[in-house]
Amino acid sequence: MRAPTERQSAPETRDRILDAAEALFVEHGFEATSMRMITGQAGANIAAVNYHFGSKDALIQEVFKRRLTELNRRRLAALDRLEAEAGGAALKPSRIVEAFFGTALEMAADTAHGGHTFMRLLGRTYTEPNGFVRQFLAEEYAEAVERFLAALYRALPDVPREEILWRFHFMMGAMSYAIAGTDALQLFAGKFDDADPERLLPRLMSFLLGGLRAPLPGQGVPGENGKGAPRTQN
Amino acid sequence: MRAPTERQSAPETRDRILDAAEALFVEHGFEATSMRMITGQAGANIAAVNYHFGSKDALIQEVFKRRLTELNRRRLAALDRLEAEAGGAALKPSRIVEAFFGTALEMAADTAHGGHTFMRLLGRTYTEPNGFVRQFLAEEYAEAVERFLAALYRALPDVPREEILWRFHFMMGAMSYAIAGTDALQLFAGKFDDADPERLLPRLMSFLLGGLRAPLPGQGVPGENGKGAPRTQN
DNA sequence: GTATGATTAAAACAATCGTTTGATTGATGA
DNA sequence: TCATCAATCAAACGATTGTTTTAATCATAC
Numbered sequence A, B: 001m002r003a004p005t006e007r008q009s010a011p012e013t014r015d016r017i018l019d020a021a022e023a024l025f026v027e028h029g030f031e032a033t034s035m036r037m038i039t040g041q042a043g044a045n046i047a048a049v050n051y052h053f054g055s056k057d058a059l060i061q062e063v064f065k066r067r068l069t070e071l072n073r074r075r076l077a078a079l080d081r082l083e084a085e086a087g088g089a090a091l092k093p094s095r096i097v098e099a100f101f102g103t104a105l106e107m108a109a110d111t112a113h114g115g116h117t118f119m120r121l122l123g124r125t126y127t128e129p130n131g132f133v134r135q136f137l138a139e140e141y142a143e144a145v146e147r148f149l150a151a152l153y154r155a156l157p158d159v160p161r162e163e164i165l166w167r168f169h170f171m172m173g174a175m176s177y178a179i180a181g182t183d184a185l186q187l188f189a190g191k192f193d194d195a196d197p198e199r200l201l202p203r204l205m206s207f208l209l210g211g212l213r214a215p216l217p218g219q220g221v222p223g224e225n226g227k228g229a230p231r232t233q234n
Numbered sequence C: 001g002t003a004t005g006a007t008t009a010a011a012a013c014a015a016t017c018g019t020t021t022g023a024t025t026g027a028t029g030a
Numbered sequence D: 001t002c003a004t005c006a007a008t009c010a011a012a013c014g015a016t017t018g019t020t021t022t023a024a025t026c027a028t029a030c
Helices: A012-028 A037-042 A048-052 A056-088 A093-109 A116-125 A130-153 A161-183 A196-214 B012-028 B035-042 B048-052 B056-086 B091-109 B115-125 B133-154 B161-183 B196-211
Strands: none
Touching: A012 A037, A012 A048, A012 A056, A012 A116, A012 B091, A037 A056, A056 A093, A056 A116, A056 A130, A056 B091, A093 A116, A093 A130, A093 A161, A093 A196, A116 A161, A130 A161, A130 B115, A161 A196, A161 B161, A196 B196, B012 B035, B012 B048, B012 B056, B012 B115, B035 B048, B056 B091, B056 B115, B056 B133, B091 B115, B091 B161, B091 B196, B115 B161, B133 B161, B161 B196
């Protein structure tokens, strides 16, 4: 018999396992976190994971699903709001970027309900080698990426879509680092005097918008390779 | 007896193991890559890793060391060259950024000598949970980060050092994604019509410099939290 | 009280992990 | 020709992995 996925009866253990798994995954990674570590921290029996979720992989998926679905729901709701306010007109790029990345940072700032822990985990997982995790994340993100890219295309009609795509990609990277931040690779350990999370949003947003609005790279004549500086005035 | 680390006698097997490990690590991650997978792909005996390197952890370190030492050596050489040319004057920020990130992208573009594989691995490893890998990377990077930050501080005397630090952090994230790129999280799978690696450098450089030169976020009056848009004109 | 069905518990499963052992190989120099 | 020593090999080590099994426990409805 399979796990009773949609029952209202077992809230306790199931949620404790999800919370424990989330915290341990961010600390040790998926592979290095054993079922015994998870159930131990959750105060549950070793068999509980397979009973409630079916397998370790299914647990990993559920850890992401319960938060990621909500995150992208909020993102799309913010975009809906913007588009309703604009009433057919193109949106300002800054508002689009804010809706996407600001919403993520809002969740990352929520230390009370586990949002912070999860966003650190998510930041790391974008580069996760594990195939099924990647595919699952891509599916969860598909709609949001589609809608936000479309909004950016409309907002920046003069910028080649290829460039917008790349810059959206770069922005994702900057945000991941911003959130994994001071606790991921401690490359700047002890250098941050002011790691106030309140100021992270405006800091990141300035950077992202600066990158998005940067002068386009010189339309590289094929054969003139990339060694030279791109066309900027700095 | 320990491994003969500094002998000229055993080039073959040792290097084949390093190459195989590098390729497998980028594909499956450290934990999910077993000694038997490595030695199998390298055409060596299972005992060869412990003989030549001492342990799996030591092998991981060696995989990074042989490339990372060279990468940061080139970075520092590029910075030395710039400073020699400038003869005491402050450098242009664009040149500093180019010396640091351009050098990395150069190595990433080198598919012939394994540089490409390694840079994909490195991009992922910045967010590696494994403690000893993080510490090792931080040590390898310490000098380069120190010198490049100092150069940026000099080049941008009017920008608070705190902001430069954060933006350097953001740039690292954008670069990691740029390199891990199309094969990491396939969030934009099938969307890139033009993934020409020749054009990646100018594209990334424009973005990074745009972010670095972006208007500073409004000096947030404590209490005015981050929900509002930062002060940009877009 | 008794049956029902979801949940928990202890114990064991086969498989794989990183590492070690002890013997063998093959080239080197005396 | 023999000794030396780095290198390779097959085989096994104990520990840990995710998962399964079987029995016990619990609350609820009849």
